[in-house]
Amino acid sequence: MTTHTWWLLLILTIAITALIYLINSRLRIHPFVALIVVAVGTGLAAGEPAAKLVESLEDGAGGTLGDVGVTLALGAMLGRLLSDSGATDALAHALIDRSSARRLPWLVTAAAFVIGIPMFFEVGLIVLLPLIFSVARRLEAQGGTKGSPYVLLGVPAIAALSTLHGMLPPHPGPLTAMTGLHADLGLTMVVGLVCAVPTVILAGPVYARWIAPRLAEVRPDEALVAQFTGASRAVREKSPVSVTAGAPNASSVDTDVTSGSRIPTGLAVTAVLVPVGLMLLRTLAETVLDETSTVGSALTFLGEPVMAMLAGLLFALGVTALGTDRTGEEVRASLTDSLKSIAAILLIIGGGGAFKQVLQDSGIGDAIAAAAKGAHLNVIVLGWLIALLLSLTTGSATVGIVSATGIIAPMVSGGGLEASLLVVAIGAGSLGLNYVNHAGFWLVKESFGMDLTQATKTQTVVQTLVSVLGLGMALLLSVFA
Incomplete structure (x- = not known):
């Protein structure tokens, strides 16, 4: 040299x-x-x-802000709409009621693995944050979890999303490498999956179980947790919880979402899946269809992360306007407030x-x-x-x-x-x-x-x-x- x-x-x-x-x-x-x-x-x-x-x-x-920042802002707005409606909290209840604390990291891993197929790392994490925070907050309130529940659930998501982003087509990096090295798409997909599954398991749930007790003090800012979990405004206005104060009591994690302002859980899940589905359709268009065709061009455009997240947000806005009793002024205030935390x-x-x-x-x-x-x-x-x-x-x-x-x-x-x-x-x-x-x-x-x-x-x-x-x-x- x-x-x-x-x-x-x-x-x-x-x-x-x-x-x-x-x-x-x-x-x-x-x-x-x-x-x-x-x-x-x-x-x-x-x-x-x-x-x-x-x-x-x-x-x-x-x-960087063009690639990540706009998507992050749209994702924060989408997460706030869903949290204010109580949808993410209801989904967290459903997960906890139907599974043990030991199984939850594996469920998050599975969700991240599916979402990570069409999504970039940052976008996938933004989509998963409301679910991770809601479930972790419930675990924190229940007690009995060794270490930080946020680390316990966050690490599997990080492992799955990053693995798929870097190692498996149809993400742009692996696709570029596949083209430059003249590798076969089908064989590369099979090899990538064989390598990805054990990698995600060891770096995700297994490592999370080991590291969570060693990072017991990790807890996101209370305002950000409240934004993604639909906590009451009283909780949002409190000072951040001290990491040495222990888990909050049950009263501090109750939501003030009334039945009239709650988005049905099914529609809330659909709002999250709209950007996932559009990105997946873009992937199919790039690998199967002619990108210069009308259908291929439309799917490629709609599957761009910014456009896909915008579509999810617009869907959630429509559901909020038609399915809840929240006024337009309240919704706008929530969207404005969501940007302060990020x-x-x-x-x-x-x-x-x-x-x-x-x-x-x-x-x-x-x-x-x-x-x-x-x-x-x-x-x-x-x-x-x-x-x-x-x-x-x-x-x-x-x-x-x-x-x-x-x-x-x-x-x-x-x-x-x-x-x-x-x-x-x-x-x-x-x-x-x-x-x-x-x-x-x-x-x-x-x-x-x-x-x-x-x-x-x-x-x-x-x-x-x-x-x-x-x-x-x-x-x-x-x-x-």
Whole structure:
């Protein structure tokens, strides 16, 4: 490697260290400010021109908020409508009444696995948050759960959603890798499922059972919990519950939803499934239909995450207007209030996008790829490693997959089981070491009210487990290649 490559690697190491220090030092700098400051320092140190650096910050923040922020806002509104109607609380009751606390993480895993087929990680988590918070809140009130119920139920969702996002078509990253490596779609789907199922089980419910007691103090902000669970306004106006105060008593978790303002549970579930169904139809259109046809174009458009979430919100608004006694002013106030709780999350996600873009535009990602390419490794391990390092430096699993595919493609003859295993391995690599420059990391951290260490033990560790287990499964199946 050249001296310049080593210099860029050193800059990256210093940048990550500085970011962690700024957030955790006595100054307790807000993560958004810390991300922007470190992004500027990293770009200048790497030699990126000042004019280009400003453009990188704007493009990174704007692009990330365009991909995630609008969808997050629509998802927060949808969740608030359902929670205010008492639908998510009723669904949580139904789950708890029909299953034991030991089975609930497995039920969340199954739900996340299905939802994760057509949905990106962030979108799927947004859809699942009302259910996770509602069920966890009921478990918290009942008592008897070892550790944090939010971690117990959140970890399986993170594991399932991330696994499918990175390792299984029809997500864009795996589809791109499949095309670049000339892998067969059917074989890749089968191989991906064989690798994904044990990976999700071990990184999800199994790890959740171990880590939840060790993060017993984790509890989301009370206002955010109230928003997603339909808690009474009195609860929303209270100060956040102390993590050492124990579970709230039964009276603090009662809702004030009257029968006249409750959306039927079936319609509420339909509202959640509308975006899922539209994204799934888009997937079918992209794999079966001609995207240039009228039907294909319409399904592709409606299946875009923003459009699909908008459709779900409009459906919920229609159900609320026709099926409840809430006034338009009350509904608008709820939608406005729902955005207050996610304002900080949106800023932090934008800061993470800015940091990601600076790393990419400054050439640090290329330096990592060049260093990994010079290593003499098994091609499956090499593809996994390149995707891992590129995802770490760029903050994007998709960027890691696409770049790693371009590097590995000339080393592969194309087709067959090896190509399908490479798709899985590269996708698994793109998930590992999910840390401070990933939007998903901040979404999990802020949504569940975690500090940096707690978020590392959940989001970072879970996705790294998924990454390593996915590689292990691919290597195991490579014996038959």
